[in-house]
Amino acid sequence: MPRWCETIEMADGTRAIVCHSGPRQRAPLCRCGRVSSIQCDFPLLHGGTCDRHLCRYCAVPVGRDRDYCQEHPR
Secondary structure (H helix, E strand, C coil): CCCEEEEEECCCCCCCEEECCCCCCCEEECCCCCCEEEEECCCCCCCCEEEEEEECHHHHCEEEEECCCCCCCC
């Protein structure tokens, strides 16, 4: 299997190198085609959240660390 590594920066500024085996996973994309960095936090009736992948440009901030996709009302 292929092996690939990535550098991850921790919250305190230190860096770690993490190596994986197997195929590289593609990052989820927003509907606009940009790489997703967050998910929609709109609450659903069954108790979960929408979880649609969003980029920072398409996300609608509705509170501290809380974003909705453009399809959900504020």
